Amino acid sequence: MITVANRMYVSPKYREQFEQRFRQRAGLVDGMPGFLANHVLRPTKEGEPYVVLTFWDSRDAFEAWTSSDAFRQGHARSGALPKEAFNGPGGLEVHEVLEFGAG
Numbered sequence: 477m478i479t480v481a482n483r484m485y486v487s488p489k490y491r492e493q494f495e496q497r498f499r500q501r502a503g504l505v506d507g508m509p510g511f512l513a514n515h516v517l518r519p520t521k522e523g524e525p526y527v528v529l530t531f532w533d534s535r536d537a538f539e540a541w542t543s544s545d546a547f548r549q550g551h552a553r554s555g556a557l558p559k560e561a562f563n564g565p566g567g568l569e570v571h572e573v574l575e576f577g578a579g
Contacts, residue, residue: 477512477573478532483525485564490557494526497556504546505530510537525566535570 486494498516505511510533517527532538541547 477575478535478538479571479573480530480532480538481569481571482528483567483569484528485523485525485562485566487561487563488522490561493557494561498528502550504550505541508537508541508544508546510534511541525564531573538570 484494495516495518505514512531512533514531515529517529519526530538532541
């Protein structure tokens, strides 16, 4: 299993719009083979990024999503916020999940 974390620095003025975008997301990823879950993490401190965290069976499943028509369609809708809504460079991180103990 892997996680993909997309860190996004959102201007305070646009936080509500950013969150609303995810409440109304297209949901096309939900039916993709290997997709497990999507979580949007809100920062608790000023100046820290939101983290959009997805869980996948494998890196191959994630890469199949990013090269799919569904990915392009879903992200075409996400361009609703202006460039100034983001006040820092984001970053994409991929991690393998190590499972220790119950959980």
